Amino acid sequence: MQRRNILVVGAGPVGAVAALACARLGHRVVLLEAQQRIDDSPRASTTQPPTLEILAGLGLIEEYLRVGLVSRTFQFWDRGTLTRIAEFDFERLRGETDFPFVVQTEQHKLANMAIARLGDASVFFGFKVIELRQDEKGVSVRCENGEEFHADYVIGADGGRSTVRKLLGIEFEGFTWPERFLVITTKFDFAAALGCCFRNYMADPDEWTNLFKVAGDDLKGRWRAVYNTRKDETDEEALSEASVRARLSRIYVPESQRDYLHLNLYNVHQRVARHFRKGRVFLCGDAAHVNNPIGGLGLNSGIHEAWDLASLLDKVIKGEATEEILDTYEARRRPLNIEYVQEQTVANKKRLEEREPAQRAKRFQELREMADDPARHKAFLMKASLLESTRRAIRT
Numbered sequence: 001m002q003r004r005n006i007l008v009v010g011a012g013p014v015g016a017v018a019a020l021a022c023a024r025l026g027h028r029v030v031l032l033e034a035q036q037r038i039d040d041s042p043r044a045s046t047t048q049p050p051t052l053e054i055l056a057g058l059g060l061i062e063e064y065l066r067v068g069l070v071s072r073t074f075q076f077w078d079r080g081t082l083t084r085i086a087e088f089d090f091e092r093l094r095g096e097t098d099f100p101f102v103v104q105t106e107q108h109k110l111a112n113m114a115i116a117r118l119g120d121a122s123v124f125f126g127f128k129v130i131e132l133r134q135d136e137k138g139v140s141v142r143c144e145n146g147e148e149f150h151a152d153y154v155i156g157a158d159g160g161r162s163t164v165r166k167l168l169g170i171e172f173e174g175f176t177w178p179e180r181f182l183v184i185t186t187k188f189d190f191a192a193a194l195g196c197c198f199r200n201y202m203a204d205p206d207e208w209t210n211l212f213k214v215a216g217d218d219l220k221g222r223w224r225a226v227y228n229t230r231k232d233e234t235d236e237e238a239l240s241e242a243s244v245r246a247r248l249s250r251i252y253v254p255e256s257q258r259d260y261l262h263l264n265l266y267n268v269h270q271r272v273a274r275h276f277r278k279g280r281v282f283l284c285g286d287a288a289h290v291n292n293p294i295g296g297l298g299l300n301s302g303i304h305e306a307w308d309l310a311s312l313l314d315k316v317i318k319g320e321a322t323e324e325i326l327d328t329y330e331a332r333r334r335p336l337n338i339e340y341v342q343e344q345t346v347a348n349k350k351r352l353e354e355r356e357p358a359q360r361a362k363r364f365q366e367l368r369e370m371a372d373d374p375a376r377h378k379a380f381l382m383k384a385s386l387l388e389s390t391r392r393a394i395r396t
């Protein structure tokens with residue numbers, strides 16, 4: 001079998017973007033995916049400005065905008081009273097980025113879009129990697145179906161349960177939240193009913209809700225309502241018709257319109273791999289770190305890593321830099337994930353579920369004051385959009 005420069009394990013959005021970025025730099029790439037097709041369950045959709053800059057660099061931005069929804073603002077709400085607390089406007093980032101907005105595009109669309117540009121010769125579906133060997137010359141990978149591949153470098157982008165990470169013996173440090181997150185997909189129009197925008201974070205001490213609009217595959221629009229489950233709630237109970245309809249009732253949906261399109265229940269973790277690299281093998285995306293989805297940061301950070309890693313590998317393969325430069329990948333990316341993604345997503349969750357009334361009122365007041373103060377408003381968005389971490393990455 002032909003030897004490749006770079007082999008990518010996992011054709012999720014991060015692996016697909018990593019493969020495309022490497023191919024665009026002129027490298028022979030192979031992308032191996034365990035499943036027969038791209039998973040289209042409702043996960044990431046919020047794409048932050050620095051990620052849009054990368055997609056523009058890859059020539060994907062026109063299609064990405066066409067199949068998604070542009071969202072300039074996001075809002076915080078008090079769910080108990082269904083009142084808006086504060087609104088943040090990405091227009092304040094004009095001058096910092098060419099994309100002062102987020103785009104709500106479902107992650108399977110991104111994976112498919114990137115794969116379509118790779119060409120059939122480079123992508124293998126139904127190829128589950130189960131074995132990996134490396135020496136100073138390269139890496140050999142064996143799949144469950146017996147096929148073998150050889151490459152100079154391997155990018156493990158095979159998700160939170162990463163086989164590559166396990167084969168490398170790298171610890172996944174952190175914790176799992178006791179509650180799970182339930183995603184209800186519905187056609188009910190929350191913007192018309194409540195006057196909310198396309199991204200809304202609704203705080204409540206017992207049960208918060210995050211509400212997002214996405215385009216859907218038919219581009220007709222649908223909403224995802226994300227809830228925490230109770231710690232003692234069984235899967236059966238959370239997914240039951242009665243409890244789903246009750247949950248929809250608590251965010252205003254009238255009885256006659258409580259039908260839904262899909263339900264998904266997720267375990268939620270905060271974990272970071274102890275190392276992002278071992279020899280010629282690198283971890284990227286959820287294989288390297290997982291976090292709760294509040295704030296829309298996990299996939300975004302994975303794409304930033306894929307872009308960064310492609311450029312570092314490019315320099316080494318083309319002889320423009322020595323292998324030492326590859327050490328910067330973990331040295332730069334691991335602390336950025338901890339500081340910007342793990343810390344912010346944990347803080348975002350706490351903000352939504354604060355139980356103590358005085359503290360809750362204080363958090364609401366802080367949000368109002370931050371939204372009203374132009375400098376603090378912009379500083380908050382620089383961090384929340386990962387623009388600040390992107391600037392830091394360039395300097396380190």
Ligand SMILES: Cc1cc2nc3c(=O)[nH]c(=O)nc-3n(C[C@H](O)[C@H](O)[C@H](O)COP(=O)(O)OP(=O)(O)OC[C@H]3O[C@@H](n4cnc5c(N)ncnc54)[C@H](O)[C@@H]3O)c2cc1C
Pocket residue numbers: 009010011012013014015032033034035038039042043044045046047107127128129130157158159160162163164181183226266284285286287293295296297298299300301302
């Ligand atoms: C409800 C929810 C909402 C979210 N919202 C957002 C958001 O708005 N913004 C955001 O940035 N993030 C969000 N996230 C997080 C985001 O979904 C993940 O960060 C993202 O899926 C990571 O992509 P990935 O490509 O690293 O991994 P994955 O999407 O998990 O893809 C990994 C791929 O590897 C394949 N694979 C696994 N093992 C092997 C193997 N041994 N061999 C070959 N292939 C293999 C899998 O089949 C899969 O296709 C959300 C997550 C959830 C659950």
